[in-house]
Amino acid sequence: MTAARTGRLYGVGTGPGDPELLTLKAVRALGQADVVAHFAKRGHAGNARKIVDAHWRPEMIELPLAYPVTTEIDKQHDDYKAAIRAFYEESARAVEAHLVEGRTVAVLSEGDPLFYGSYMHLHVRLAHRFPTEVIPGVTAMSGCWSASGLPIVQGDDVLTVLPGTLAEDRLARRLADTDSAVIMKLGRNLPKVRRALTAAGKLNGAVYVERGTMANAMAMPLADKPDDEAPYFALVLVPGWEGRP
Amino acid sequence: MTAARTGRLYGVGTGPGDPELLTLKAVRALGQADVVAHFAKRGHAGNARKIVDAHWRPEMIELPLAYPVTTEIDKQHDDYKAAIRAFYEESARAVEAHLVEGRTVAVLSEGDPLFYGSYMHLHVRLAHRFPTEVIPGVTAMSGCWSASGLPIVQGDDVLTVLPGTLAEDRLARRLADTDSAVIMKLGRNLPKVRRALTAAGKLNGAVYVERGTMANAMAMPLADKPDDEAPYFALVLVPGWEGRP
Numbered sequence: 001m002t003a004a005r006t007g008r009l010y011g012v013g014t015g016p017g018d019p020e021l022l023t024l025k026a027v028r029a030l031g032q033a034d035v036v037a038h039f040a041k042r043g044h045a046g047n048a049r050k051i052v053d054a055h056w057r058p059e060m061i062e063l064p065l066a067y068p069v070t071t072e073i074d075k076q077h078d079d080y081k082a083a084i085r086a087f088y089e090e091s092a093r094a095v096e097a098h099l100v101e102g103r104t105v106a107v108l109s110e111g112d113p114l115f116y117g118s119y120m121h122l123h124v125r126l127a128h129r130f131p132t133e134v135i136p137g138v139t140a141m142s143g144c145w146s147a148s149g150l151p152i153v154q155g156d157d158v159l160t161v162l163p164g165t166l167a168e169d170r171l172a173r174r175l176a177d178t179d180s181a182v183i184m185k186l187g188r189n190l191p192k193v194r195r196a197l198t199a200a201g202k203l204n205g206a207v208y209v210e211r212g213t214m215a216n217a218m219a220m221p222l223a224d225k226p227d228d229e230a231p232y233f234a235l236v237l238v239p240g241w242e243g244r245p
Numbered sequence: 246m247t248a249a250r251t252g253r254l255y256g257v258g259t260g261p262g263d264p265e266l267l268t269l270k271a272v273r274a275l276g277q278a279d280v281v282a283h284f285a286k287r288g289h290a291g292n293a294r295k296i297v298d299a300h301w302r303p304e305m306i307e308l309p310l311a312y313p314v315t316t317e318i319d320k321q322h323d324d325y326k327a328a329i330r331a332f333y334e335e336s337a338r339a340v341e342a343h344l345v346e347g348r349t350v351a352v353l354s355e356g357d358p359l360f361y362g363s364y365m366h367l368h369v370r371l372a373h374r375f376p377t378e379v380i381p382g383v384t385a386m387s388g389c390w391s392a393s394g395l396p397i398v399q400g401d402d403v404l405t406v407l408p409g410t411l412a413e414d415r416l417a418r419r420l421a422d423t424d425s426a427v428i429m430k431l432g433r434n435l436p437k438v439r440r441a442l443t444a445a446g447k448l449n450g451a452v453y454v455e456r457g458t459m460a461n462a463m464a465m466p467l468a469d470k471p472d473d474e475a476p477y478f479a480l481v482l483v484p485g486w487e488g489r490p
Binding site: 011013015016018019020021022023024025027028112113114115116120123124127132134135136137138139142143145146147149150151152153154155156157158159160161162163165166174177178185241 | 256258260261263264265266267268269270272273357358359360361365368369372377379380381382383384387388390391392394395396397398399400401402403404405406407408410411419422423430486
């Protein structure tokens, strides 16, 4: 019998950045974790790791999962796809090695684990074989519209979450067809996003938010932003609620 | 000078139901609150009030904001609109009366306050006049897909959040045009939602979730659900991530 020694897997949403936006459940899972795994760029601690810093215990085993350096490869290229798949397989094996030894592993995920989170690549490989619990977190977009005090949807509003990587005509069509929108993955896509919002008649009302719930967060009407410089994790919010008082 | 006596307004997201999904920040705000306001049906405590029960202090002033009984009135009718507007005006005045006396008021909001929450009706009436902070919460939809262990969006997926109240053809068109969807406000709309999913070719893969993150949560493929009975707050999830391993 090895069942008694099997560890537990937690997918832990750490929220959008402010360490106080951790849930009580996330803190409890961290208190039980023998191993804390987190995805990050090679050589960087990663935001999720910083968010849980106050809950770190000296006896915790840290398992950084460093993305292969792939910036110079096209994401649609077969070489990239093969490299990233091998990385997720290897990461799952590294987590599994602890689980089979009976250790509880918390995999950190900025925001919410199953909402665009890297954790899901481990989840689909491990959750059917080990006791697993996913602890939801506050998403980056919730953090952004709350920090800006911007009601986003009410009543029968439709909300569409769009990656800025979509083609301009697809972005414009979807923006025209929704009450409210969140556009993610800005970076160098911002000029295209701006054109799509203009085509959809929604540039006015769109709000640009940088560093969501960090101490130095910044929000402004996109129409007032004088340049097209944006970090990848900045967001554009298009609030709904047309009938507001 | 009355500035020193002005109270502070908190819009507090309580998360989807599990009291452990409160954030540390929500708990801190409750610890500072003189008054805790919450929306509820007349004669019902309301879920948000139950979620914070462990953090209740005897000296807290409870301010229940009870919706007028309006089930027999059409929501598009002018009488309904006038009644609900008067209710929000009256609620804002009740909160304001405490703020001007220098009391800190926490307004509870299930899920996330600015995501379909009633709190926003108070926010737009008070936030420009009193120091205000919105504390985001875990949404009901995050609670549901996490409890079901269902990755919802990855990579460049588009997510569309749709109220089940939309007309069948609009639902079907939007469902056909998205990678992933969350359909809220089911109740008696479920048969229509089922037909729209079928028309969009997305009935297979759709998951019905009841009582999200409550102890007695239940999830099943919608295609396997033998009846069309659903509470209003049940959800249908259509997961994206076509390219999953």
